[in-house]
Amino acid sequence: MIPQRRQRRRIPGTAVLVVSFLGGYCAGEATAALRRARAARRPAKEGRRIDGRHIVHSASDAILSIDNGAVIVFANPAAAHMFATSVGAMQGSTLARFIQASGSDARSPLDYFPAGGGRAGRRATDYAVTGIRANGQLFPIEGSISSVEHEGRPVYTVILRDVSERHLVQQKLTRSHDQLRQLSSALQTIREEERTHIARELHDDLGQLLASLRMDLTLVRGHKHLSSASTQLLEGMENNLLTAIASLRRIATNLRPRALDEGGLYFALQGLRDEFVERHGIACALLADEAELRLDDGASTAVFRIVQEALTNIARHAEASSVVLTLDRSNHDLLVTIRDNGRGISAEDMEKVESLGLIGMRERVWALQGEITIGADEAPGTRIDISIPIAAHSRVEGPAS
Numbered sequence: 001m002i003p004q005r006r007q008r009r010r011i012p013g014t015a016v017l018v019v020s021f022l023g024g025y026c027a028g029e030a031t032a033a034l035r036r037a038r039a040a041r042r043p044a045k046e047g048r049r050i051d052g053r054h055i056v057h058s059a060s061d062a063i064l065s066i067d068n069g070a071v072i073v074f075a076n077p078a079a080a081h082m083f084a085t086s087v088g089a090m091q092g093s094t095l096a097r098f099i100q101a102s103g104s105d106a107r108s109p110l111d112y113f114p115a116g117g118g119r120a121g122r123r124a125t126d127y128a129v130t131g132i133r134a135n136g137q138l139f140p141i142e143g144s145i146s147s148v149e150h151e152g153r154p155v156y157t158v159i160l161r162d163v164s165e166r167h168l169v170q171q172k173l174t175r176s177h178d179q180l181r182q183l184s185s186a187l188q189t190i191r192e193e194e195r196t197h198i199a200r201e202l203h204d205d206l207g208q209l210l211a212s213l214r215m216d217l218t219l220v221r222g223h224k225h226l227s228s229a230s231t232q233l234l235e236g237m238e239n240n241l242l243t244a245i246a247s248l249r250r251i252a253t254n255l256r257p258r259a260l261d262e263g264g265l266y267f268a269l270q271g272l273r274d275e276f277v278e279r280h281g282i283a284c285a286l287l288a289d290e291a292e293l294r295l296d297d298g299a300s301t302a303v304f305r306i307v308q309e310a311l312t313n314i315a316r317h318a319e320a321s322s323v324v325l326t327l328d329r330s331n332h333d334l335l336v337t338i339r340d341n342g343r344g345i346s347a348e349d350m351e352k353v354e355s356l357g358l359i360g361m362r363e364r365v366w367a368l369q370g371e372i373t374i375g376a377d378e379a380p381g382t383r384i385d386i387s388i389p390i391a392a393h394s395r396v397e398g399p400a401s
């Protein structure tokens, strides 16, 4: 294999022009003067050829030529501007005054651009390094380094770009992304709290009222002197009342299953599975251990909502005939797998802009610092794998009372 550093020595096109110019510059005043004199004698046609000096002087990137001992032998005006100093002050100084070395014993220019370590940037040959302005201010730089032999000695050309602005924009983007995540997570929590509140009100208020109406109705129906028409009417009323109680329970459970607050995640998932099988006629196995699923409210709710969304998707899109839900605890992680034997999910399905179900699942997992993979790797069907660190989310059992 050819070492990276050697590969960098082959510089095509304009770069050759720049590097050969820089090499000539190092050779000293005499050579330069000779070239200037030759150039003056050259016919007009040759003078029209592109001059490397103009390219280097007018380049917007900083260009440095450095000798083997990391001393700057040439700097262009853009370099002086970038480091807030003058070309004169840069030439003759060591590179260490302007670029932070990765180790304390940096000698060669290559030590300032360590292979492997700082590689980052738009091109594979770019390095991320830290620049030092004349006033001591540090700033991020992206740059490349290459070398040519000049009179038996290597001459290094370093091209640098100040990326402070890009870093600032990236930081702002990251911050705004984090804020959006926090907002989304806060909205989920508020929504869950509202659902819990409404479900409780429905159950406690309306549920109690309907139950007492039913009791009253039973008393009235026990009355001796009722006409057959009244008995029929009361029977119809009781049937309607029973339907209303069942609907209310269903609505309240859909909002927030009581099992989640009273029994725990395992029982809530059992209820979800039973309802799914009954409603859609799709077989569904729940492989889990109740004791392993005693989690705090945040984690239980998140896992429950993820499984709920996955089952809704299976019913709506998968055309599956069976589903397996597996929840396993391994060391400090909860591993959740949801598998169906349906038509499978494609990459385009997962990128649908208007689909928020899968995005919501991912957000819930990431909010718990977990990982999620969704794919159709085991044909047929779709498989969702989730791993959530739950050491901090296990429910602490109080002493038995």
Ligand SMILES: Nc1ncnc2c1ncn2[C@@H]1O[C@H](COP(=O)(O)OP(=O)(O)O)[C@@H](O)[C@H]1O
Residues within 6 Å of the ligand: 313, 314, 316, 317, 318, 340, 342, 343, 344, 345, 346, 349, 350, 352, 354, 355, 356, 357, 358, 359, 382
């Ligand atoms: N289990 C599944 N099997 C097949 N396709 C699926 C499955 N789950 C999701 N999909 C596909 O992924 C898409 C995105 O899902 P989702 O984000 O939940 O949005 P929505 O359900 O509102 O369409 C669905 O429209 C569907 O095409």
Ligand SMILES: [Mg+2]
Residues within 6 Å of the ligand: 309, 312, 313, 357, 358
């Ligand atoms: Mg969906």
